[in-house]
Amino acid sequence: MRQAIYILFSLLGFYGCRSVPANRAVDAFVWQRLEADHDPDSARRMGRIDRETFRATVDDFPWREQAVAANRFRKNSPTLSVDDLFTDHSFFISSGIAEDGSDFGYFVGWVHPETKNNKPYRQVDTYSVEDAATLHELSDLFFNRDYPSLKRQLAGHPLILQSPERIGWNQYLIQKQAYFK
Numbered sequence: 258m259r260q261a262i263y264i265l266f267s268l269l270g271f272y273g274c275r276s277v278p279a280n281r282a283v284d285a286f287v288w289q290r291l292e293a294d295h296d297p298d299s300a301r302r303m304g305r306i307d308r309e310t311f312r313a314t315v316d317d318f319p320w321r322e323q324a325v326a327a328n329r330f331r332k333n334s335p336t337l338s339v340d341d342l343f344t345d346h347s348f349f350i351s352s353g354i355a356e357d358g359s360d361f362g363y364f365v366g367w368v369h370p371e372t373k374n375n376k377p378y379r380q381v382d383t384y385s386v387e388d389a390a391t392l393h394e395l396s397d398l399f400f401n402r403d404y405p406s407l408k409r410q411l412a413g414h415p416l417i418l419q420s421p422e423r424i425g426w427n428q429y430l431i432q433k434q435a436y437f438k
Contacts, residue, residue: 283342286400288314291336293326308400311339315350315392321361324354334364339399345370345379348399350392362387365395367411368422369404379422384414 288306306314314337323335338349347368354361366383386392391414398407 282344285342286311286339287342288337288339291333291338293323293333293335294330306339308397311337311396311400312393315389315396320352320363320389321354324352324361325358327352328354328356338366339396341399341402344402344404346399346402346404347379348396350396363389363392364417365392365411365414367399367407381418381420381422382411382416383418384411385417386414 286306288303288311290301290303318335318337320335327334334351334353336349336351338347340347347366349366349368351364351366352361353364363386364383365386366381368379368381371378371380386395395407395410398404398410
């Protein structure tokens with residue numbers, strides 16, 4: 258009887274652990290690109306990226322044109338995002354423009370791990386940023402993994418939204434594991 262209980266608990270433990278993906282820390286940054294005419298959940302995974310390449314991508318991205326197109330398509334905001342697979346932090350830049358074209362700006366988001374009631378989740382903090390030069394300063398802090406300084410710098414901009422990430426921690430881990438296949 259004791260042996261049967263041991264086998265039962267061993268099986269339950271094995272199968273119970275399989276429902277939560279392992280959080281493998283990999284020292285890599287990966288990025289995604291979402292354009293105005295794409296479906297919101299279909300950001301293209303672009304692969305690994307470093308700070309200098311991301312800076313060039315931010316400079317080359319047609320932010321204003323994409324913001325105008327986003328108003329026309331009404332699907333999503335054009336977005337470039339980076340995931341730090343080592344720390345589970347993410348950083349994104351989106352753009353928006355008023356319908357009449359008079360007010361253009363950027364939205365910068367920082368997604369970071371938090372816990373509540375001993376349950377992990379990722380917090381999304383989104384800020385309004387006026388000028389493109391600030392995008393480089395903030396992304397440099399992100400790539401340097403200087404999160405306290407990133408938090409301080411972002412606090413100097415208007416907070417637009419603060420909420421838990423909608424996909425949840427387990428779904429995030431599943432998406433993260435897709436990079437390892």
